[in-house]
Structures are given as C-alpha cells and as structure tokens.
Amino acid sequence: MTSAATHDSPPEQHEPDGQPSAAATTAGVAAKQQEESAKQQEESEQEDRWRRCMADLDNLRKRYTRELTREREVERGRVAAAWLPLVDNLERALEHGQSHPESLLQGVRAVRDQAIAVLESLGYPRDDQEGVAFDPARHEVVEVVESPEVDAGTVVKVLRPGYGEIDRQLRPAAVAVSQRG
Numbered sequence: 001m002t003s004a005a006t007h008d009s010p011p012e013q014h015e016p017d018g019q020p021s022a023a024a025t026t027a028g029v030a031a032k033q034q035e036e037s038a039k040q041q042e043e044s045e046q047e048d049r050w051r052r053c054m055a056d057l058d059n060l061r062k063r064y065t066r067e068l069t070r071e072r073e074v075e076r077g078r079v080a081a082a083w084l085p086l087v088d089n090l091e092r093a094l095e096h097g098q099s100h101p102e103s104l105l106q107g108v109r110a111v112r113d114q115a116i117a118v119l120e121s122l123g124y125p126r127d128d129q130e131g132v133a134f135d136p137a138r139h140e141v142v143e144v145v146e147s148p149e150v151d152a153g154t155v156v157k158v159l160r161p162g163y164g165e166i167d168r169q170l171r172p173a174a175v176a177v178s179q180r181g
Helices: 022-099 101-121
Strands: 139-146 155-160 162-165 168-171 173-179
Touching: 022 101, 139 155
Parallel strands: 139 173
Antiparallel strands: 155 173, 162 168
C-alpha cells in the first residue's frame, strides 16, 4: 500500500485546467458547513450553561435575601424578649413605689443593673472606668479639667458610660480628661 491510501480524506480531484472538481468543491463546502454547525452547537451549549449559571446565581441571591430577612426577624425577637423582664420589673417597681417610696429607688437600681446585664449578654459590656488612660477608640472627650495630681490624658470622670468593645461599639464613653495646669 502507498501512503496515499492511509489518508482519511479522499484525494482531491482536479479538472483538466488544474482547478478542483465540482465534487471536491462540494465536499469542501460540506466539511466547512459541518464545522460551522459544530461551532454553533458548541456556542449554543456554552450559552445554555451560562444562562443556567445566571439563573442559579439569581436563585441564590433571592434565597439569601429571604434567609437574611428571616434571621433578622428572629434576632429582633430574641433581643426584644431579653428586654421583657426589665419592663416587668419596672412595672413592679412603679406599683410598689407608691406605697413604699424608698423601695422605688431600690427597684430602679435593680432594673438598671438588669439592663446592663442584658446589654453585656448581647455583647455590649458597659465601659465606665475612671483612672484609665484616654483611648480615642473607647472614649469621647466632652470636658478637659486641670488636675495636678493626675497624669495628663487620664479619664477623671465618666459623664456617660459607653457600651461595647472597641471593634463593636454602641457608643463611646463620654469622659472628662485631665490636663496638667
């Protein structure tokens, strides 16, 4: 056998003038059409995959939005439920306060302590330390006082306590800070 017999495609036939024959031209056109058809099919499959991915992404976004809304509602319910005992205790304090005014003050202090505990359990501990160095991440200076017995930049009085930690604050502590006179 010769090497021409091992080729997969038939040998191109030529007319006497050296041009390819009509059969060869038709075979070439058919091969190009088949190649174009294969490319179009591949493009169609890629576009179908892309559309499916986009639909999956859209469904994921919708599901995430629903879940986020549901989780927010659940968390709001937990926080509200944590405050209910405080409301109950305030009502008790008001009921007993009319007959025993001195117990009203004790009741309000107890409710305040309970509220502080709730805030701490939610991850927002009270920050009301005096005698510590001023920290702009934790404190808001609302007053500067001259104090020769205390180092400059020391918190000498907490005017309004802060709640939270440095990376998660509800509000900073409003403080009076010392300066040397």
